[in-house]
Amino acid sequence: MVRITILLVIVFLIDWYSYQAFKTTFPEQSWIKIGFWIFSISLYLFVAYGFLTFSRSNLSPNFGRLISLLVLSLIPKIIVLGFMFGEDILRFLTGIFYSVAGHQEGDFLADRRKFVSQTALIISAIPFLGILHGVLIGKYRYRVVNHTLEFDDLPEEFDGFTITQISDIHSGSFDNKKKLEYGIDLINQQESDVILFTGDLVNNQSEEMEPWIDTFKKLKAPMGKYSILGNHDYGDYVSWPSKEAKEANMQRLYEIQKELGFTLLRNENINLEKGGASVDLIGVENWGKGFGQYGDLKKATANLSDKSFKILMSHDPSHFDEQVKNFSQFIHLTLSGHTHGMQFGIEIPGFIKWSPASLRYPKWAGLYEELGRYLHVNRGFGFLAFPGRVGIWPEITVIKLKRK
Template identity: 75%
Template sequence: MVLTRILLFLIFLSLIDWYTYQAFKTAFPSQTWIKIGYWIFSFLVYSFIVYGFLTFSRENMNPNFGTMVSLMILSLVPKLIILTLLFGEDLLRFITGSFKAISGSRQGDFLPDRRKFISQTALVLSAIPFVGILHGVLIGKYRYRVMKHTLEFEDLPEEFDGFTITQISDIHSGSFDDKKKLEYGIDLINQQNSDVILFTGDLVNNHAGEMEPWVETFKKLHAPMGKYSILGNHDYGDYMYWPSQEAKAENLKRLFQVQEELGFKLLRNEHVKIRKEGASIDLIGVENWGKGFAQYGDLAKAAADLSAESFKILMSHDPSHFDEEVKKFAHHIHLTLSGHTHGMQFGIEIPGWIKWSPSSLRYPKWAGLYEEMGKFLHVNRGFGFLAFPGRVGIWPEITVLELKRKKG
């Protein structure tokens, strides 16, 4: 089965390379150096990808993995556009040739020649995602965007009218490669001057050591009423090879220490009260609970002994938790904050016009603000990046939520 899949994948790669070459061959019939250059480029890209796969290890997490993913996407996505257009042209050529053969008017070859215009158009269109992906790798992954929302609640304590939350999620510290740009993002968070900072999981990609170079940078985050965090699915080290369960447990213990060094109060299936002028709201934090992912979260335990009438904010890393448990939970949870999806770091968002990402095929609630059954869910698009070292159309997000008491 595995060999069959590999064989089919190789056939597919050969097909898209053959079609891409046809585009270059038709668009530049006399420029031999362009056609040779195409095959040299493809050979070098595939060689690096093969090298990356052969040297990849869950134990040492080859640092070339991100480069390998970038090259795969840079190479394949534009070629898929060329494949689509030229394959469509081939269908028309076949239909035209068949019609002429049936009618007896065929002269010369069965298939009409490829049209230079089609190949040129395919190459131009393929350049658009190529440039976009390149921008995403070089610039987009640090193109921080502040998203602001104002939410109104009838039962918000008056003392918390105007209370502000800055939410960040999915830091993935093991992916960072530019300290200056990261520091700009940290300064941007602090500039929001929110009452609290809430981090909704995935501090690292796989192990606690990834955060070591960035501890001093993230320690600069400040909020007058506290910084709180939860764990995401990547924080447990479940996607990395460990020599023993003891080593994995030690890593998680170190991650807890790092959270403390950063000044975050880590909530693990528990809650705290945030107090202001004699009033309070309940902040609940659960461990990761995701449909199709590890389900360490225990909402009932985290909300135990809470008053049914209190105002509640839940931090839960995976937004699927909202539909599966939270919105049907016995207590009314006013606001749930999640992350996890990253918006797949790829998509199109034009406010008021379009909002789409491949992430929407997996998660009905994948980015932004949702309201259902009188309960709000906000899904942060993520502060960092993972696997693909870039962002195309879905920029890293800093969310600011202002809570208001609904008037009369």
């Protein structure tokens, strides 16, 4: 009860300061002030109802729209709060100064209040428009990211070998078939030798993928399509009526992987052959620091030669730091996903790369190298909970392997 009370007080303060900015900027337009409260109260009632009926087993597009409305409303208001609260502190200190000095405050304080209010509203419109873009456009703004990696011991026959990596499909969140098909076509246009999917096919339940099977079956790669499981694929975030129901869900997920044409690797490996040479493709089940740890790297590599060239698919990038980079067998390249880059951040190549994901994952997006071993963290193809992407766009990764 105490937490709820504190939350309500915080929400009220956010809205009250936002209202002050509107009231000061539009003193004569009463309909704007009334409309502000009608919108805010209606939104909070809608959000309260949504969370009261919330179930982790149903992260549907409708729930995503609820989250987007809340984010669209709160983020700009919090920015306004910062301006208005700061101005109140300055106003308080100025009042003390004038009182001690024996001077009148004058009209400039009211003028300053109006200027601060107008500035706050203008600046808060920037993240509002950014979030709106992320919800309407950004979540399907697929981009192709290319990397070329060189290795001394890559078999000559694999010089120029190309991999398309996708990750975190989260099929239960999709709401636009036409835009999704554009993303599938873009993957196929890369004409890579293999397509590797690094986990999280669904949000929680296998049935979420049913409407999209025919769409994803269109993915093509001459040397095959391979996949692993992510933390969301196990159904661990759902209260199942029985163990049998959960197991049936997993069995259906395995069947869907086959229907999509993917070879699912569960703590095992497969030999990719080209021109008489080969590389080892390893796939482990999810292993994450703070998440399910079903992966068994020793089991997945038990029959492999120490000298073979190895590519590992492991959903959670924390696995790289915890086990992979110091593993007894040298693993040349690890492909992960999981973080989504938090679907929010700022990336300007050569200048800045930041996301809240960096607070949890030191390696949260892009290419990393440590101890001569590479890790690539895909930013994700889909989206989860918040139905948008702001600054962190859905990613299709193309990696070309070259022999030095």
